[in-house]
Amino acid sequence: MHELSIAQAIIDVATRHAEGRRVLRVEVQVGHLRQVVPDSLQFAFALVVQGTALDGAELAITHVPAAGRCRECGAERVMESFPLSCGACGSFDVEVLAGEELLVEALELEEDLLEKSRVSST
Amino acid sequence: MHRIKVRVVEDVLDANNTIARANRQDFDRAGVRVVNLMSAPGAGKTALLERALADTGDVRVGVLEGDVEGSLDADRLTSLHIPVVQLNTANGFGGECHLDANMVRSSLAAIPLEEIDLLVIENVGNLVCPAEFRVGEDARAMVCSVAEGDDKPLKYPLMFRACELAVINKIDLLDHVDADLDKLLANLQTVHPGIEHLLTSARTGEGVDGFRDWLVSRVRSPATA
Numbered sequence: 630m631h632e633l634s635i636a637q638a639i640i641d642v643a644t645r646h647a648e649g650r651r652v653l654r655v656e657v658q659v660g661h662l663r664q665v666v667p668d669s670l671q672f673a674f675a676l677v678v679q680g681t682a683l684d685g686a687e688l689a690i691t692h693v694p695a696a697g698r699c700r701e702c703g704a705e706r707v708m709e710s711f712p713l714s715c716g717a718c719g720s721f722d723v724e725v726l727a728g729e730e731l732l733v734e735a736l737e738l739e740e741d742l743l744e745k746s747r748v749s750s751t
Numbered sequence: 752m753h754r755i756k757v758r759v760v761e762d763v764l765d766a767n768n769t770i771a772r773a774n775r776q777d778f779d780r781a782g783v784r785v786v787n788l789m790s791a792p793g794a795g796k797t798a799l800l801e802r803a804l805a806d807t808g809d810v811r812v813g814v815l816e817g818d819v820e821g822s823l824d825a826d827r828l829t830s831l832h833i834p835v836v837q838l839n840t841a842n843g844f845g846g847e848c849h850l851d852a853n854m855v856r857s858s859l860a861a862i863p864l865e866e867i868d869l870l871v872i873e874n875v876g877n878l879v880c881p882a883e884f885r886v887g888e889d890a891r892a893m894v895c896s897v898a899e900g901d902d903k904p905l906k907y908p909l910m911f912r913a914c915e916l917a918v919i920n921k922i923d924l925l926d927h928v929d930a931d932l933d934k935l936l937a938n939l940q941t942v943h944p945g946i947e948h949l950l951t952s953a954r955t956g957e958g959v960d961g962f963r964d965w966l967v968s969r970v971r972s973p974a975t976a
Binding site: 631634635638639641642643646653657662663664711712713721722731732733734735736737738739740741742 | 756757760761767848880883908
């Protein structure tokens with residue numbers, strides 16, 4: 630259910646960077662530990678973009694697997710599921726190295742070249 | 752028209768975190784420590800506060816009550832004669848299911864920061880979204896009642912990992928519910944190794960002293976990052 634709030638936050642970041650231009654595509658990285666359901670995020674995004682500069686924009690979600698370093702045996706492994714544990718020795722005492730990302734990585738924007746050249750020549 | 756690609760690389764919650772830092776600076780300047788108290792709806796946050804905040808000695812406490820609608824919880828706390836400010840997410844915040852830094856910021860003017868040492872922010876009841884949004888707190892605590900079942904840490908790891916204290920409430924109901932306390936505590940440690948926990952019953956008062964001591968000791972502990 631937090632997907633709706635996250636979708637809104639993604640739109641806020643994109644809108645700020647778009648500076649008035651239409652947004653065609655938003656690329657986000659979502660770490661496994663954020664417990665975001667991709668389909669729910671897509672659904673929420675499609676709802677919240679309506680009537681904004683992102684209306685109709687595509688949301689591309691890259692899933693980042695959780696990875697950790699075991700504080701007991703030192704092994705670095707990808708952690709597939711909760712509860713988080715070391716894949717080598719089974720310890721639950723792991724330092725999370727990846728999987729907590731929630732990033733807007735890039736935007737594809739529509740830019741009016743004519744408009745831009747007009748502005749720069751005046 | 753043509754298509755250009757712009758690299759952004761910005762945390763989705765950056766804006767929230769920036770405002771949370773501003774809140775934190777205001778709290779620090781006023782010498783107020785802040786606890787963000789979270790739980791599922793009905794776990795007993797308000798009941799615990801009613802008991803725990805009745806006598807906090809020389810530590811002056813205020814409460815920011817977060818709810819979607821109404822002032823039922825804030826009303827319950829008025830008998831404590833401490834500053835209580837109600838924040839409704841239905842008023843201008845789209846009925847959000849959690850508090851975020853901006854909502855707390857909008858309430859700052861109503862909170863008499865100079866008159867308190869500790870602010871408890873009682874978040875909207877929800878085990879998911881509140882864990883995502885920092886509000887400028889020093890510490891995060893959650894309440895999990897045994898009536899919710901012993902599997903909750905495994906089902907909502909984000910929340911259980913976000914908090915440094917888990918208050919296991921309604922232990923007076925242990926004989927009447929299927930939850931196994933040992934299993935609940937084992938699940939808690941599995942999801943968040945080393946997390947501190949307390950066993951309480953807001954109804955009988957058992958263990959509430961421990962919660963009060965934990966809250967009060969926030970004021971005496973050095974500021975965390």
